[in-house]
Amino acid sequence: MKKxxxxxxxxxxxxxxxxxxxxxxxxxxMLLFGKQTFKEFSQSQEGIATGILASRLKxxxxxxLITKRKLxxxxxxxxxxLTKKGVDxxxxxVEVAYWGDKYMPEYNLELLPLKGLKADKASLxxxxxxxxxxxFEKTIR
Amino acid sequence: MKKxxxxxxxxxxxxxxxxxxxxxxxxxxMLLFGKQTFKEFSQSQEGIATGILASRLKxxxxxxLITKRKLxxxxxxxxxxLTKKGVDxxxxxVEVAYWGDKYMPEYNLELLPLKGLKADKASLxxxxxxxxxxxFEKTIR
DNA sequence: AGCGATTACTTTCAAAGTAGAAGCAAAATA
DNA sequence: TATTTTGCTTCTACTTTGAAAGTAATCGCT
Numbered sequence: 001m002k003k004x005x006x007x008x009x010x011x012x013x014x015x016x017x018x019x020x021x022x023x024x025x026x027x028x029x030m031l032l033f034g035k036q037t038f039k040e041f042s043q044s045q046e047g048i049a050t051g052i053l054a055s056r057l058k059x060x061x062x063x064x065l066i067t068k069r070k071l072x073x074x075x076x077x078x079x080x081x082l083t084k085k086g087v088d089x090x091x092x093x094v095e096v097a098y099w100g101d102k103y104m105p106e107y108n109l110e111l112l113p114l115k116g117l118k119a120d121k122a123s124l125x126x127x128x129x130x131x132x133x134x135x136f137e138k139t140i141r
Numbered sequence: 142m143k144k145x146x147x148x149x150x151x152x153x154x155x156x157x158x159x160x161x162x163x164x165x166x167x168x169x170x171m172l173l174f175g176k177q178t179f180k181e182f183s184q185s186q187e188g189i190a191t192g193i194l195a196s197r198l199k200x201x202x203x204x205x206l207i208t209k210r211k212l213x214x215x216x217x218x219x220x221x222x223l224t225k226k227g228v229d230x231x232x233x234x235v236e237v238a239y240w241g242d243k244y245m246p247e248y249n250l251e252l253l254p255l256k257g258l259k260a261d262k263a264s265l266x267x268x269x270x271x272x273x274x275x276x277f278e279k280t281i282r
Numbered sequence: 283a284g285c286g287a288t289t290a291c292t293t294t295c296a297a298a299g300t301a302g303a304a305g306c307a308a309a310a311t312a
Numbered sequence: 313t314a315t316t317t318t319g320c321t322t323c324t325a326c327t328t329t330g331a332a333a334g335t336a337a338t339c340g341c342t
Contacts, residue, residue, distance in 0.1 A: 006187040010241025011169050011234065012162075017245070019162045021147075021300095028152050038319050046147040049301050054320060076309045076318055085244050092240055093152065095233040100151025103226050104158070162329095179290050190330045195291060217289055217338045 017063060018089075022048055022056050024096065027065070027082070027089050031128060034135050036079050060086070069140075081136055090128050094121060158204060159230075163189055163197050165237065168206070168223070168230050172269060175276050177220050201227070212280075220280060228273055231266050 005013045018024055029035040029044055041053055048056075057080060060066045065086035068078050098121070146154045159165055170176040170185055182194055189197075198221060201207045206227035209219050239262070 005245075006162075009169075009186060010245060011238050012166050012187050013245045014237050014241035015162050015165055019160060019165070021153075021156050021160045024156055024160065025153050028150075039317085042319090045150065046153050047301095049303090050320070051302085051322085052300065074310085078319070088240060088243070092233070092236040095236045096155050097152050099229060099233055100155035102229070104146075104151060104154045180288085183290090188330095190332090191291070192293080192331085193329065215339090219290070 017059075020056075022052055023060065024089070024093065026053070026056055026060065027086060028093055030066070030080065030082050031087070031090060031093060031132050034132075036081065037077050038080075039077075041080075065089070081140070082132065087129055087132055090125050090132075094125050094128070158200075161197075163193055164201065165230070165234065167194070167197055167201065168227060169234055171207070171221065171223050172228070172231060172234060172273055175273075177222065177280065178218050179221075180218075182221075206230070210281075222277055222280065223273065228270055231269050231273075235262060235266050235269070 005016045007013070025044060025046055025048070026041055029041055035041055035044075038050075038053065038057070041057075042048060042050055057066070057068070061068055061080075063085075064083055066080050066082055068080055070077070071079055146157045148154070166185060166187055166189070167182055170182055176182055176185075179191075179194065179198070182198075183189060183191055198207070198209070202209055204226075205224055207221050207223055209221055211218070212220055
């Protein structure tokens with residue numbers, strides 16, 4: 001895994017970390033679809049290869065956007081959860097979704113969790129984050 | 142140039158187009174630093190290779206995020222300008238900058254055009270877009 | 283008009299990254 | 313105990329990237 005950053009610019013540094021085709025898709029699946037396990041991620045619409053999925057999960061864990069743990073009642077599955085650093089990507093993801101929905105309509109028809117909520121961006125972000133936090137609570141306790 | 146999209150999700154489709162390490166750096170340079178020519182882009186802090194720069198400009202032009210033209214008084218330089226579709230990436234870029242500034246402080250020390258403007262995100266976006274529009278007007282007329 | 287410098291690329295090629303398939307060990311289930 | 317599930321790793325082919333060098337058109341100077 002490469003860990004070098006091209007410059008001291010926060011934009012290019014963020015792109016060094018997340019600027020690939022898969023990292024934010026994984027975060028999307030966690031934040032909007034509540035996915036938590038390797039298997040769930042590997043079944044995304046986009047069809048991520050398991051090797052790439054493994055390397056991306058490792059990178060996100062290394063940079064503390066997600067945590068990996070096992071639940072006491074299940075020693076087989078790993079549970080991946082977003083940290084605050086990861087949940088704080090919600091505004092960025094929402095902006096990506098808005099721009100994509102506006103400018104790539106030929107390819108995008110439905111993104112279920114965001115439907116009918118376009119009026120108020122700030123409350124949409126809040127709702128996504130609150131929803132994730134309740135999933136998080138439900139999972140770890 | 143690949144033109145295929147993995148799914149009908151606006152997030153993954155946007156990442157198919159812009160999810161690489163360079164496209165948004167070029168948009169940043171146009172939007173925040175007013176860069177307009179191949180030479181100016183090739184002199185970014187991050188040191189983009191000319192081959193990659195050429196391919197990214199072509200892609201951005203193909204998808205109509207930027208336009209390429211020559212000014213009557215200079216047949217040598219190409220002038221690249223953002224379209225509305227490109228300027229509308231301002232909110233996304235601002236979110237990337239905010240997240241990076243918050244979570245990668247060890248690498249990011251200054252991004253000049255955004256300094257001291259963190260209080261009000263919406264007006265920052267507006268200011269960036271208005272500023273770009275005035276650069277645009279100044280250039281083409 | 284001639285000449286070197288500048289600009290905007292293109293080409294080349296090795297290195298790195300990606301994608302798909304198969305393999306495998308540990309844990310859970312039958 | 314045998315089979316399935318889960319979470320990977322490994323393998324191989326293919327694609328993309330990055331650094332350097334090359335090229336053609338235009339410009340600026342004399």
